[in-house]
Structures are given as C-alpha cells and as structure tokens.
Amino acid sequence: MECETVKKHRDGSDIHCILTATPFRDPDGELIGIVEDFKDITERKRTENEIRSLKQQIEFILGATKTGLDIIDEDFNIRYIDPEWQKIYGDPAGRKCYEYFTGRDQVCPSCGILRAFETKTMTSTEGILTKEGNRPVQITTIPFQNVEGEWLFAEICVDITERKKTEEERMKAQKLESLGLLAGGIAHDFNNLLTAIIGNIGFIKMNLEPGDESFSALKMAEKASLRAKDLTQQLITFSRGGEPIKKASSPSALIHESASFVLSGSNVRGDLQLPDGLAFVEVDEGQIIQVMNSILLNSVQAMPEGGTVTICGENITVGDNESTPLSQGAYVKISIEDRGHGIPPKHLTKIYDPYFTTRQKRSGLGLTTAYYILRKHGGHIQVESSQGKGTTCHIFLPASRSPLQAKAKDTLPGPSGMGKILVMDDEEILRDFTSRILTKSGYDVELSSDGVEAIQRYREAMDSGCPFDAVIMDLTVPGGMGGKETIRKLLEIDPAVKAIVSSGYSNDPIMANYAEYGFKGVVAKPYTLEELIRAIRTVMGEPLAKN
Helix, strand or coil, X not given: CEEEEEEECCCCCEXXXXXEEEEEECCCCCEEEEEEEEEECHHHHHHHHHHHHHHHHHHHHHCCCXXXXXXXXXXXXXXXXXXXXXXXXXXXXXXXXXXXXXXCCCCCCCCHHHHHHHHCCCEEEEEEEHHHCCEEEEEEEEEEECCCCCEEEEEEEEECHHHHHHHHHHHHHHHHHHHHHHHHHHHHHHHHHHHHHHHXXXXXXXXXXXXXXXXXXXXXXXXXXXXXXXXHHHHHHCCCCCCCCCEXXXXXXXXXXXXXXXXXXXXXXXXXXXXXXXXXXXXXXXXHHXXXXXXXXXXXXXXXXXXXXXXXXXXXXXXXXXXXXXXXXXXXXXXXXXXXXXXXXHHHCCCCCCXXXXXCCCCCCHHHHHHHHHHHCCCEEEEEEECCCEEEEEXXXXXXXXXXXXXXXXXXCCCCCCCEEEEECCCHHHHHHHHHHHHHCCCEEEEECCHHHHHHHHHHHHHCCCCCCEEEEECCCCCCCCHHHHHHHHHHHCCCCCEEEEECCCCCCCCCCHHHHCCCEEEECCCCHHHHHHHHHHHHCCCCCEC
8 A cells, every 4th residue: 555644853844755555464364564664755745846836826927727837857858747748648757858748759849948948048939739639839938947056947838729719810800801902992993883884774774665675685784783793792891891781680580581592492491490589680681691691502502412401599698708709798699500511621721711612603702701791790600510411600690789670661763753963973984874864764963073073063053042952972082072071061061961972882981870971871882773763762752652
C-alpha cells in the first residue's frame, strides 16, 4: 500500500512523505508485522505548490481559465508537465519537449524557448495541439532561474479557439466590406442602365396590344432585365449602400412565402415546424426572403433525388457571456435542414467567400449575400454539415418590439394621372425616359440635371403660381448637388414639398430612412413604370386603382 502523509520534524515543521507499507510474514505466512518506508517529498510538494500558485497568477494576469503549464530546462527536457496533458500525451520521462508534444526529432522552428533563452525576456508564440483536435493555443514562455541558478522556462498555453473564430469573422467582414465598395459602384451604374431599359420596354408595351408578336418579345426582354435586376440587388445588399428598410414582420409568413416559391414544382417537400408563439422580427422583408430563398435553393440542389427539407423556428435569448457574435437580447432562430450530400470539410470554411461555388450555373453570391444581409440586420448565420447526411443552416434574427402592421392590399396605378412633376437626374437617358412615360401617363413634366437647377425651377414654379405637385430626385449626382442637399434647400423654400428619393446605390442610409431627411416617398432603381407611378400617386394622395 502506498499513500501520502505528513510527519513532524523535530523543529515542528511538516515533512511530506510517501508512505509505503509492506506486510511482514513468518515462514508459515502468518502476519507478524508491517514494514513502513517513508520517502521525503517535501521539496517536490513545495515545487508543485509554487507551480500551482504560478499558474493561478498567470491565469489571473492573462484573464484565461483554460490553460496548460509545463516547465522546460535549457536542454528542452521536461521538468514538469500539467497533469491534464499527461493524460493525453503520456509519460514525458526521458523525452524532449518537441518530441513529446509534436513528434519532431529536432527543435520546433518557432520555438519560444530559444528566443526566451537568448533575450532572457518573456516571449509569445502560437501553436497547434494536434492531439487535441488541432486546437490553437497561444504559448507564453517565461524564463526564470531556480535557487541553483539554473535557467528554466515556464510555458503557459492558453486556448485561443474562440479568439481565432472572432478573428476569422472580422477578416470575413473586412473582405466583404472591400468587395462591397466595388460592388456598390458597379450596381449604381448598372441600375441606371437597367432603369432605362426596363422603363423603355414598359413604355413600348403601353403602345402595343397584348396579342402583338412584338409585345411577347418585349415581355421576354423585360423578364431577362428583371433577372439582371435581381443580380444587382444581391450586389447592393452587401455593398455599403444596401441598408435594410426594416419593419416588424412575421417570420412564419416570410418562411411560408419563401418555401412556397422555391419548393413549388420541385421534388423536395417542405416540413414546416413553426410554433404559434414565434416572435415578430425587425427586418427588411425582401432581403430576408432573399436569404431564405438562397438557402432553400441550396437544399433543393443538394437533394437531386428529392426528399424533405425541415424548417423549424424558435424564440431564444442570448446572454452577455455566451460565445457568439450576437449581442445580448431576444432572437428568433430559424433552422433549415436538408438530407443532401453535405458539404466537404475543406469547403465549409469557404462557403461565405464571394463567388465560391461548387455548382454550375450559380453565381456563388447566395451565402455571401445572406451573410452580409444578416450582419446588416444585427443577426447571424451558422452552417453545420456532415458529408452524406445533410446540412443545417441556422438563421438568427433580432426579435421586434414593434407591433405588426397590417399588410396593404396589392394595387396598381390607374391608366392616367394629373399633376406637375419635376424630375432631377444627372443621367440624360433617365431624364428622357422618365419624362416620356410620365407624359404618356398624363403628367406635366419638367427636367433638371442637378440640385441647383432643380431648386431654381421649383422656386420659379412657386413664384408663377403653378407649383410642382411632386419632385423625383436622384440621390447621387457626381460632381453636383444630389438629393440629400437638395431636399434641405427645398424644405426651406416649401416645408410641404412632396419629394421622392430615387437611387440605385448610396453610402448613406437615406433610402432606408427617407422620411428622416424630409422625403415623402422612395423608389429604388431600377424601377418599373408601375412602381414609379405608384410612388408619385402615394405622395400626392391620389387613389390607386385595384389590379
């Protein structure tokens, strides 16, 4: 039998010992006594206590609780090893630290002990614990001398898994921000062209009968243009100008709408498990439907033989001490699970990268856009996948405290309008197109190329007693006065001015919060004839005819 015990020295101090008790028997096997052997381990216990105290101090200084500690001499021999590590790596006796931890036959290239020995100062390096699931650690090496003057090195390993995840999230966000700057500029110019294309197609259709052969060809051209509009919208949503226009919405209604659209006509069935008490969410409905459409389309394509995609919803609360990029508060968690082929581990870290795709005829922007949309909403997306078993996407959206508003009935403008409209846009092709379709619809239209000219025309119209009934202003005018500054001037002239802001892209969130800047309406480029006239009639208070 062996155990630890404490004896008293003659001076009253404690002596820590290992007691080994061996039974002593006579030739007949009868127990006649016990031989006790005491091994003094006082120095070892003192060292262990010092190491334990050192570890606690280090954890306090570093603010870390998940650490490992070892002590190495200048010949790379292990003098002390954390008991938890010994359970994983085995007995270190007779082995160098680089042999023990990494299986190398020579010193590691980035060895902190070498630098600490040369400089006699604390060093810090990063490493990977291969036997612990490739866990990333920060290794702090502290040189010190023992009572004999021998140099030793305390190595403290701190788990930095969560820090690495945070750094990856930050790098991912920076990458998307950089791409967003480029994408936003491209989308702005492209949307101006699309506005002219879609608008002129609509104008020509107004002059043709639906049965005309040219009418059918124009419908096909319009459909293709609207598909291009969807692509630019994906660029806009992760550009700096793609601010969501939020309102309280029912996540169940959005899920039903998206599932009905994507799964209709496919061989994949939707299993919706949505509780009645699911909280409302504060979102841009169009953008969130875009997120769910992308994820559901991935699920359908992952199950070419058909199957079931399960969509679940639940209310959750995120605490301030949880390891998540989400802020503390209430959220709705939407989980979309398929039983497809899954995502290979080597691809799982790349799924949010712009233009990364493993499928033909896909832009590679689906999950990139989803990631950025959810960031703009204060939400998050997590993807879990197992090859051969399927993929689950978790969407987190902030719960709303605002009441759910009744959805307006879908209406279309009537065939003609009345009123005087001022159109301000720096693109001549857009001024001409807008003037043509509004004149055709019954409005009296005047044009200006920038804010200075628009202000002059507005003031002249008021002085003449024939003021404008509405103003449509482009938000961005390169080299000139744009909509943001123009509306301030117009409000000084006429506090009741009925202005509509229009843009394909902006660095400012005016499109999402137009009323805060004095606008009465908004119409995003590219817009159709119906969308433009609807916006005009809304700000002018004209009735909208039912479809």
